[in-house]
Amino acid sequence: MSEHDTHTTCQHAHDHEAGETGLRASRRDVIKGVVASGVAVSSTGYVVAGRSTEAAAQTAGAVERMVRLNVNGNDRTVDVLPQETLVQTLRYKLGLTGTKIGCDHSECGNCTVLVDGVATYSCTTLTQRVRGKKVVTIEGIAGPNGQLHKVQKAMMEELAPQCGFCTPGQIVTAVALLNQNAKPTEDEVMVALSGNLCRCGAYNHYLNAVMRASKEA
Ligand code: FES
Ligand code: FES
Structure with a gap:
């Protein structure tokens, strides 16, 4: 659970408690449990990440869990469980919540990020497998001063995002x-975007946006 998600959970808990005193005790207990488990999970990464390599090496198996990768131009070292997926690392260890989890089974494309320039489903990519690689998430698509990428501008101009949940994956792809x-053809764009599902059905808008972006200098 990211810091933001934790904050949101706490805020919701507070709002509900104010209006539903009858449920206060049981709901508070549940929220406390959720927050406590989230802190435990995230603090594991940071505590171990803060140790020196020498100290980590003294614990059998600890070194293998330390994964170095470059995320959006920044070198990061993260303590990663063997079964941890890249989207879990990005969202819950690095706080990059722009990458969404939809199906969590390589079907919807909501979790798409770039790994060494290749569009990749991060929900079924183990973080251990991207050791040393360059990962770009939706947070890294805009320019260094925040100027939008031409694809992002074109998506806004074509009114592509409806609910917006699939938009980060569509943009990265x-x-x-x-x-x-x-300079892709329409067919090539449709094939490229075919792995990104949109529950709002805005497929033509996304197609038009990519064609528009391809005509930009
Ligand atoms: S969340 Fe990864 S493909 Fe659906
Ligand atoms: S804009 Fe809603 S899922 Fe695509």
């Missing part, structure tokens, strides 16, 4: 395509 093929 489109950026990967245009980096490889600056």
